Amino acid sequence: MSHLDDVNAAIGAGAFDRAADLAARAVEAGERHPILFNVLAFRDSEAGRFDSALGLLRRGLEIAPRDANLLYSTGFCLFRLGRDVEALGALNTALDVRPGYAAALQHKGMIYERAGQDDAAERFYVEAQASDPAYEDPYAGLASVAASRGDFARARELAARALAIAPGQSTAHLALAKADFDAGLFTAVVERLTPLLADPRLHDADRPAFLALLGDALDALKRPHEAFDAWSQGKTLSRDSYAGTALAETAQRQLDQLEALEPFVSTLAPFPPPPPPPPAEPGPGRPREHIFLVGFPRSGTTLLEQVLASHADVVSLEEKPLLEAAEMEFLASPEGLQRLLDAGDDLLDPFRELYWRLLAERGLKVGGKVFIDKLPLASLLIPLIVRLFPDARILFAERDPRDVVLSCFRRGFKMNPGMYQFVTLEGAARFYDRVMSLADRYRRLTPGRIHAVRYEALVVDFEAQCREICAFIGLEWTESLNDFAASARARPIRTPSAAQVRKGLYATGSGQWRRYEAQLAPVLPVLAPWVQTLGYETGRP
Numbered sequence: 001m002s003h004l005d006d007v008n009a010a011i012g013a014g015a016f017d018r019a020a021d022l023a024a025r026a027v028e029a030g031e032r033h034p035i036l037f038n039v040l041a042f043r044d045s046e047a048g049r050f051d052s053a054l055g056l057l058r059r060g061l062e063i064a065p066r067d068a069n070l071l072y073s074t075g076f077c078l079f080r081l082g083r084d085v086e087a088l089g090a091l092n093t094a095l096d097v098r099p100g101y102a103a104a105l106q107h108k109g110m111i112y113e114r115a116g117q118d119d120a121a122e123r124f125y126v127e128a129q130a131s132d133p134a135y136e137d138p139y140a141g142l143a144s145v146a147a148s149r150g151d152f153a154r155a156r157e158l159a160a161r162a163l164a165i166a167p168g169q170s171t172a173h174l175a176l177a178k179a180d181f182d183a184g185l186f187t188a189v190v191e192r193l194t195p196l197l198a199d200p201r202l203h204d205a206d207r208p209a210f211l212a213l214l215g216d217a218l219d220a221l222k223r224p225h226e227a228f229d230a231w232s233q234g235k236t237l238s239r240d241s242y243a244g245t246a247l248a249e250t251a252q253r254q255l256d257q258l259e260a261l262e263p264f265v266s267t268l269a270p271f272p273p274p275p276p277p278p279p280a281e282p283g284p285g286r287p288r289e290h291i292f293l294v295g296f297p298r299s300g301t302t303l304l305e306q307v308l309a310s311h312a313d314v315v316s317l318e319e320k321p322l323l324e325a326a327e328m329e330f331l332a333s334p335e336g337l338q339r340l341l342d343a344g345d346d347l348l349d350p351f352r353e354l355y356w357r358l359l360a361e362r363g364l365k366v367g368g369k370v371f372i373d374k375l376p377l378a379s380l381l382i383p384l385i386v387r388l389f390p391d392a393r394i395l396f397a398e399r400d401p402r403d404v405v406l407s408c409f410r411r412g413f414k415m416n417p418g419m420y421q422f423v424t425l426e427g428a429a430r431f432y433d434r435v436m437s438l439a440d441r442y443r444r445l446t447p448g449r450i451h452a453v454r455y456e457a458l459v460v461d462f463e464a465q466c467r468e469i470c471a472f473i474g475l476e477w478t479e480s481l482n483d484f485a486a487s488a489r490a491r492p493i494r495t496p497s498a499a500q501v502r503k504g505l506y507a508t509g510s511g512q513w514r515r516y517e518a519q520l521a522p523v524l525p526v527l528a529p530w531v532q533t534l535g536y537e538t539g540r541p
Helices: 003-012 016-028 034-046 050-063 068-080 084-097 102-114 118-131 136-148 152-165 170-182 186-198 207-220 224-242 246-266 301-309 324-330 334-342 345-361 376-388 401-410 425-444 455-460 462-473 479-489 498-502 512-533
Strands: 289-294 314-318 370-374 393-398 450-454
Touching (some): 016 034, 034 068, 068 084, 068 102, 084 102, 102 118, 102 136, 136 152, 152 170, 170 186, 170 207, 207 224, 207 401, 224 512, 289 301, 289 376, 301 314, 301 455, 324 334, 324 376, 334 376, 345 376, 376 393, 376 425, 393 462, 401 512, 425 512, 450 462, 455 462, 462 479
Parallel strands (some): 289 370, 289 393, 393 450
16 A cells, blocks of 8 residues: 555544654655645644645645645635635635535635625625535534624524534634623623633634633623633734734834824924815715714724714715725825825825725715715824815714723724734724824814714713714704614624624713723823823723
């Protein structure tokens, strides 16, 4: 029997460690076969060595460039490394070779779900399930999508189907834990997640989501020390996972750019007021009012967006950046910002056209509507907004800085350079300080264009605050705003605030930091100036 026969026999017996040992000996002996490299790559990927696994897979693809298993494994490793575009390329090629390849369809669904495209994710999960009804992962993926949409009854049904096939399917357990959390069964959440987290088979890349939910359940059970410990463990895993990557380097560069801009912005005179609007009607497909909703993550922007989106005359866009090209051109340095302030329409018009074209490509019909472009960190884009869209107005969400930073630390976010700032409590506070310092200077340069919306005031005096907001953005008050939660339940919300917003107003979001005052102690001095600037009390009541 050859080495390859021995490897195949070990795989057939489920002895994967033995198969990898045999494959290593075969390669050392000079044998070259795709299965050998795939087995070795599988061992490395199971150990989290995805870069090493990719190297082995490339060696296999040199021998068999159209091997569907090698292509799928390549897509899997790239997915685990967060290189989703490359992963899709490999998975698509695997599907060209083997149409209906269930595992490849499943991972395409996972990529789209991670990108916030639930409809596309659902389609691929359904295809994977149809291709292999005995495969548990598609049911778990569909349960995850249902949970993110707030359809917890369906999430329970689909998760149960996954667990009937594979009782340890972790994504299904997470979906059930989310359903239990929504039902207020916090002890059940802890009892479900604790043994899963103790299982070494749960991959480190998946643990932060489990730890975040465990921490939330412990918080709800008034066990703050344990809750904070769970959140901290999850954030440490996220930090270690991305440390040294291009994403972490970009995050540091982002901080450096903010620091370089601040002294220059301090020297600027107030931006001139916008010219009076022309008497003509807006162009075809353009909104009658253009509103930017900004602030800082976890400051109440999702709540405010969903309130306003319940109005029949409002169309909103949730956290889809449309100004990235202009930001790179004008806000990466003091010189770029000066160029923006000096620019004429010949330089600015292409960026305006790109904005509207990108919006149109998303299929949003904003013609004649009040269009709300919600992106919290667009608080750093205020000069762009002012110069590109002279008629636009800005809603700026405010919330107690201590609650904001605690919430940024405890919540799970899709990882990007901005969200990487939240993998440590100190990083979250530092980022808040840098962003708010620059945004505060921009606000002072833009009198009359910005209306502050305080989260705590909105919750306590909802209708009065909403009427003020409506007057500022040119929207007629309607009673439908009072029932925004019902409308929110019918819309997809892809931010960590989704569950709270679907339940309506809740005052418990204010003052949460007090339970964690001891844990927040290292960063309270950083936040103290903002507590004072924004007018929040500094001591206990």
